[in-house]
Amino acid sequence: PNVLLLGPPGAGKGTQSANVAEEYDIPHVTTGDALRANKDMETEHGTPRSFMEAGELVPDPVVNEIVAEALGNAEGYVLDGYPRNEDQVEYLADITTLDAVCLLSVSESELVDRLTGRRVCDECGANYHVEFDQPEEEGVCDECGGELIQRDDDTEDTVRERLRVYHETTEPVIEHYREAGALKEIDGEQSPDAVWDDLRTTIDEAI
Ligand code: AP5
Ligand code: ZN
Numbered sequence: 001p002n003v004l005l006l007g008p009p010g011a012g013k014g015t016q017s018a019n020v021a022e023e024y025d026i027p028h029v030t031t032g033d034a035l036r037a038n039k040d041m042e043t044e045h046g047t048p049r050s051f052m053e054a055g056e057l058v059p060d061p062v063v064n065e066i067v068a069e070a071l072g073n074a075e076g077y078v079l080d081g082y083p084r085n086e087d088q089v090e091y092l093a094d095i096t097t098l099d100a101v102c103l104l105s106v107s108e109s110e111l112v113d114r115l116t117g118r119r120v121c122d123e124c125g126a127n128y129h130v131e132f133d134q135p136e137e138e139g140v141c142d143e144c145g146g147e148l149i150q151r152d153d154d155t156e157d158t159v160r161e162r163l164r165v166y167h168e169t170t171e172p173v174i175e176h177y178r179e180a181g182a183l184k185e186i187d188g189e190q191s192p193d194a195v196w197d198d199l200r201t202t203i204d205e206a207i
Helices: 013-024 031-037 048-054 060-071 086-095 108-116 156-179 192-206
Strands: 002-006 028-030 077-080 100-105 118-121 127-129 183-187
Touching (some): 002 013, 013 077, 028 060, 031 048, 060 077, 060 086
Parallel strands (some): 002 077, 002 100, 028 077, 100 183
Antiparallel strands (some): 118 127
């Protein structure tokens, strides 16, 4: 299936995308990870790093190209982190057809706690949380033994800016899919396992 996972920063898109990718044996396409892997790439608009560390969106041409390449010959995918504005919605509609559009809803205060407490594996990108999802051994990834680090954009000030950009620029994207009758909303504030149960049911019903 072609699955789109929407939600504010910290809603659990990355965490749940890993489940979706495994369950349906499809690639996880994430603009955030792709940009983090190419932070210092020189483009005519500057490097992704300058935008990401400020919590701003990276310019559309850079992000659109990443998505076009990743979706190009994929047979099914779970897309996370894109589209984030209305131009990206149009671009996506031109290159693919979506089977399931799912929104993870989480309250603002919970998002701030999740993001400022998040730790990610430096090697494989797995997500942890200092309180909600601790590894077996502090600071070490369960999956691969890599070191757990804090993302540059998970400081409180940058988190607030990312949430502001989400409300201003990405919420209209949610409204677009809602008005099209395509949006399935999931309570993202439950435990990760409960969110996954609801998400899997929603995708199974849509495909
Ligand atoms: P991106 O990497 O996409 O970040 P984001 O959208 O801000 O989302 P996050 O990765 O922070 O959160 P998530 O929803 O994946 O949550 P997670 O599962 O980790 O984008 C980063 C930057 O890249 C942007 O700011 C922008 O600059 C640029 N960019 C990316 N895409 C772009 C685009 N299309 N256009 C332009 N620029 C773009 O979970 C968060 C934490 O909560 C974790 O610690 C996790 O363990 C924990 N957690 C997860 N689920 C639960 C639960 N149910 N209960 C308790 N804790 C939980
Ligand atoms: Zn790891």
